[in-house]
Amino acid sequence: MHIRRFPMNSQINVYAFLTQMTQYYGVTELIKSRELENDELRPLYMDFQATTPMDPRVLDAMLPYQVNYYGNPHSRTHAYGWESESAMEKARKQVADLIAADPREIVFTSGATESNNMSIKLLEETIRQDTSLVSVMTVNNEIGVRQPVEDIGRICRSRNVFFHTDAAQAVGKIPINVSDWKVDLMSISGHKIYGPKGVGALYVRRRPRVRMEPLQNGGGQERGLRSGTVPTPLAVGLGAACDIAQQELEYDHSRVSMLANRLVRKIMSEIPDVVMNGDPEQRYPGCINLSFAYVEGESLLMALKDVALSSGSACTSASLEPSYVLRAIGTDEDLAHSSIRFGIGRFSTEAEVDYTADKCIQQVKRLREMSPLWEMVQEGIDLKSIKWTQH
Amino acid sequence: MAGLVAKKCITPLVRRITSPEYTVQAAYHKKVVDHYENPRNVGSLDKTSKNVGTGLVGAPACGDVMKLQIEVDDQGKIVDARFKTFGCGSAIASSSLVTEWSFPPHCFFLSLHGWIKFISLLINEALTIKNTDIAKELSLPPVKLHCSMLAEDAIRAALNDYRLKQQDGKIEAVKASN
Secondary structure, eight states: OOOOOOOTTOOOOHHHHHHHHHHHHTOOOOOOSSBOTTSOBOOEEOOTTTOOOOOHHHHHHHHHHHHTSOOOTTOOSSHHHHHHHHHHHHHHHHHHHHTTOOGGGEEEESOHHHHHHHHHHHHHHTOOTTOOEEEEESBOTTTOBBOOHHHHHHHHHHHTOEEEEEOTTTTTTSOOOHHHHTOSEEEEEGGGTTSOTTOEEEEEOTTTTOOOOOSSOSSOTGGGTSOSOOOHHHHHHHHHHHHHHHHHHHHHHHHHHHHHHHHHHHHHHHSSSEEEOSOSSSBOTTEEEEEETTSOHHHHHHHTTTEEOEEOSGGGSSSSOOOHHHHHTTOOHHHHTTEEEEEOOTTOOHHHHHHHHHHHHHHHHHHHHTOHHHHHHHTTOOGGGSOOOOO | OHHHHHHHHHHHHHHHHHSOTTOOTTSOOHHHHHHHHSOOSBSOOOTTSTTEEEEEEEEGGGTEEEEEEEEEOTTSOEEEEEEEEESOHHHHHHHHHHHHHHSOTTGGGSOHHHHHHHHHHHHSSSOOOOHHHHHHHHTOOGGGHHHHHHHHHHHHHHHHHHHHHHHHHHHHHHHHHO
């Protein structure tokens, strides 16, 4: 098999690379962007909170480290190790700059879940009677509400309590400054910010020092906090994603806000009895959770089968319980069953948003015609006065 | 070269023949989607009429409410059935199927099992629709079996309501004659 050597310092275009690979390996199918096996089109993607597609610029940055610069970044004795290490440190700086931290405070992990576990479980080992931990999600993934982390940080610092925040949905979307926020630990996820899956980071404050026991023991990498070879391509991808996010944060935010307002205004002006869950002001605009009264969430998802969405309804979770978040904010149970989450991201277009809004309006009207609750409400019956049968 | 061309032609064919249909749990079953896209018997009958039995089961707090109405003529045969459902796709399909079995104008959409059920219902006057029949016809996964149970409850409730109305009617007729 003849493998072509790629030039050392050039950017590789993804599609040119794939074309060359197919010629050499005889793969008869190129990656088709919108076609399924049975020749249907794939649905529009409106579920950016679940995961995000990788930005092509991130893939460009990662590819050389998959096939050419393949050294172990912890190898100290040869050029392969040195070049991988310098890439890893550059990525670390890119991640740190996004949250106004020092690069020495960033630990690469396998994702936000591992970072969360590290923060919480392992801090328990060093807990003394007078210390404790506060852990808060910066931006909620179901309803998009943003917590007042600055105030929480201030209170925690004044009481000498560790403050951890899971910022997976917030990094790269809203401006973050760990010093202003007085955050001690922060979890970052790669695949929520148009980076690769399988990588994340944990911010661990140095001053005042946060002492932790490691979750993984081994060769002592990442200052002994997380042993295991750092996957250079993934780290480079995370760094590139953070770099791009920092440059495009303002533009993305205003664009996503515009698209979100467009979607919500269009839907709410055409059909009555639609409720937006969560605070209207303190939120990230790209995560919209709407409850359509008298229509059940999963049936609406089935109706909108050419748009990829998610629901807080019970039917779509493995158990029959509706979303705990909606229950916690005091949503009526029947509205909790009627909620849909729309996720808008960097690659959403106006056409997609318009199509989603139109389709949603059409299908909600249709499902309401099929709904006994809507019929009863039209007749003037108060639904709360009816004694329902328990099943 | 010829090998590549052959591979290009045969691979999609082989994939189509060998891939089992709808083994992915998460995808909606074809029949459930069909009941949603081409709903039969959606609507309402006059609930004040003596010949109409109405069954309303479920609760909005549980995410499933079914309203099933049957119209019975003087000979005791069901001549019309309508449903309205607030619930997931499987709930809509279950209640739609129940109306089809009790009064099917489009019975050619049923599978062989569905046909057997329909004929057995014709022969056996009393309606014996069971949730297991519904679940089998729609290939409901275990997590959706409660939808079929609710549909069975709905048809029973509708029949009970009709019988109650008939009894009330008889009592009134007896009172009037006395």
